[in-house]
Amino acid sequence: MKKYHQLLLFVTTVISLSLLLVYRHQYNRLHYVLEVFNFFGHPCNISNLEHTDSIGGYQDWGVEPIWQQSENIYIYSAFWSKNEARAIVLHSEQSEPIRNCYLWYEDKEKPLIGKFKYTKIHTDKVILPIAYFYYCTLTQDHQPYAVSFSTKAKKDNKKILLTIQSDHHNKKNTTICVAPTKFDKSYLVEFLSFHKLVGVNDFIFYQNDIPHRLAKILSNLSARLNIKVRFFPWNYPKTEGSLSRLVVESDCILRTTGISNTSITLQMNEFIVPSGPLISFTESFNKGDGSVPERISLPVQTFCVENTQRRKPIVLQNTDVSYNNDNDVQYVYRPRRQESTVVTHALAKDVISIHKYTKCLEKPARAYRDNSILRFSMDLTRSTLVQLFLSGHL
Structure with a gap:
């Protein structure tokens, strides 16, 4: 009987020791997996990003702009700085002129009448x-x-909520505002991924047709991608054109003042491409030494899109430039103190340029090749959003 008792204890000991070794092995594996997660981050689950009720933290860009009719004018947005409200307004020359303006305060039931004036928003067109x-x-x-x-x-009187302009201690380098454009998922993915490669992290999209699902995924992914993406609605009947771009550019300059060192308004098919030895967009002029002018012009190069295969980004498949719009420029703005004195510095295309990709109705008679974007080929193709898009998960 004593022998059986000893045998039972021996078997129990062996089983216990075996279980201990198994649990220790599983614990070590779990500990290793947790260490990997802590180092590389949790795996991306698109389904969770799509269906979660929460949306990634937004950069506070102020009151969301929206077209509102007030009597015979249309007001888009309004800003307050140094005892003055400024609103972006559309109206025709035949409209009855505005004569009064009012400012509303939280502790007052009735508004206070202010001094009214107006100026046309400057444009070359x-x-x-x-x-x-x-x-x-x-x-x-x-x-x-x-x-x-x-x-x-x-x-x-209809109230137009004000965005308060203030100075921030930790300013962003550059904010890109994206004017209303016909939605194209491939351009959107490449636009965000490429500009992240050249040093831009902050984006404001003025759009009315980006799918909510996609906007939600991008917002929830933004923290992992180290970017900030904000989507503003655009409820004006016209989506594309010079007017939309002018209004968005005006709103962008006012909205980013005090927050960003520079701002630029682009469309979704326009890419800022540094040339020569420069890799970062910000290296071109974001030096912050006070020697840079208030406005910088970048030459625009128009690329006729002929190849749109899904195997790699569209911007890497089309490198032929048309001479048709060789004199077009777009402006990068720095916050300026006086509107009457705007000093513009022009940069050449061998330093930095805007690549605009468009479907050409007919093949241009004259064209040249620009391969400057191809040096970003590997990084752009391997970027998270592009890989999700090319694999059909986005």
């Missing part, structure tokens, strides 16, 4: 209807939260 800046000035100890404009004194 003739654009109708005409875009204006409306100003409403009033010296007060505290900030208003809304502004109203009217042709005559009324009590039910």
